[in-house]
Amino acid sequence: MAATKENPIILYDIPSKFESKCWSVNMWKTRLILNYKGLPYRTEWVSYPDIQAIFINLGIEPSGLKADGSGRPHYTCPSIIDPTAPKPTTVTESSAIAQYLEDAYPDVQPKIFPDGTREAQLQFIKDFLPVFVPPACTLILPQMPNILLDPRGSEYFEQTRTVNYGRPLQGIGLAGSEERKKAWEEFKAGLDKVAEIYDKNPEGNGEYFTGNAISFVDIWLAALFIWSKVPCDRDPEVGAKSVWDVIEKLNDGRWARFMRKFDDYLQVM
Numbered sequence: 001m002a003a004t005k006e007n008p009i010i011l012y013d014i015p016s017k018f019e020s021k022c023w024s025v026n027m028w029k030t031r032l033i034l035n036y037k038g039l040p041y042r043t044e045w046v047s048y049p050d051i052q053a054i055f056i057n058l059g060i061e062p063s064g065l066k067a068d069g070s071g072r073p074h075y076t077c078p079s080i081i082d083p084t085a086p087k088p089t090t091v092t093e094s095s096a097i098a099q100y101l102e103d104a105y106p107d108v109q110p111k112i113f114p115d116g117t118r119e120a121q122l123q124f125i126k127d128f129l130p131v132f133v134p135p136a137c138t139l140i141l142p143q144m145p146n147i148l149l150d151p152r153g154s155e156y157f158e159q160t161r162t163v164n165y166g167r168p169l170q171g172i173g174l175a176g177s178e179e180r181k182k183a184w185e186e187f188k189a190g191l192d193k194v195a196e197i198y199d200k201n202p203e204g205n206g207e208y209f210t211g212n213a214i215s216f217v218d219i220w221l222a223a224l225f226i227w228s229k230v231p232c233d234r235d236p237e238v239g240a241k242s243v244w245d246v247i248e249k250l251n252d253g254r255w256a257r258f259m260r261k262f263d264d265y266l267q268v269m
């Protein structure tokens with residue numbers, strides 16, 4: 001049985017103050033896939049400090065271990081429940097969810113892993129996670145407590161990330177700091193590499209990772225860019241109001257053109 005409007009897939013997400021509530025790179029990956037494939041879903045909003053208890057109750061597994069060195073399990077969004085699989089199925093972790101949705105709904109078009117591309121796509125993500133995530137966190141993470149919807153969530157974020165970094169979150173990636181400059185250099189070098197790889201796809205005209213349509217790598221990148229739109233006043237020398245304001249002008253504006261391909265897939269259900 002497939003998910004229907006009456007019995008949709010449930011996506012667990014963390015609310016922000018934005019009108020759409022959705023903000024996170026990880027949850028946008030899943031949401032973009034659901035929207036792109038046109039799969040019926042609805043969102044359950046969960047505050048950071050409540051995720052663990054709610055997920056244990058629902059039987060959702062942890063996605064890994066916490067980054068604080070404690071060895072404790074880390075329960076994370078995005079997670080989904082598909083109530084219409086042969087038996088209700090829970091899946092956590094954005095790449096695992098991407099593969100689940102492709103495999104559980106084999107007849108649903110478009111595909112995010114066109115034939116023969118899954119390995120290459122997952123390898124690309126494996127290779128580029130360490131390229132983008134550390135600098136992106138330096139550039140964007142300190143803004144997160146300002147945009148989360150509830151004070152409990154903001155407090156949880158501030159505390160847990162301060163422990164993970166071993167220093168106050170707000171001191172990370174300060175405007176004008178060497179740390180911020182280095183993070184920008186790394187992030188920009190990553191984008192140059194990605195542009196080079198995209199340009200090698202003969203069918204895609206430099207617009208897509210593979211073929212001439214959106215696939216999972218494109219979604220992964222788009223989700224990163226959506227996250228970078230979080231308001232941020234730490235690049236005043238270039239008049240940027242967010243990290244995205246800087247990114248959209250890089251590589252001759254190709255990322256701004258790239259993001260237009262996602263205009264139809266930004267709904268929050």
Ligand SMILES: N[C@@H](CCC(=O)N[C@@H](CS)C(=O)NCC(=O)O)C(=O)O
Nearest residue numbers: 024026063075076077078093094095
């Ligand atoms: N590798 C995971 C990462 C998920 C992740 O870190 N999610 C964050 C929100 S963006 C979370 O739920 N954190 C819970 C916490 O910090 O307690 C994925 O791609 O799904």
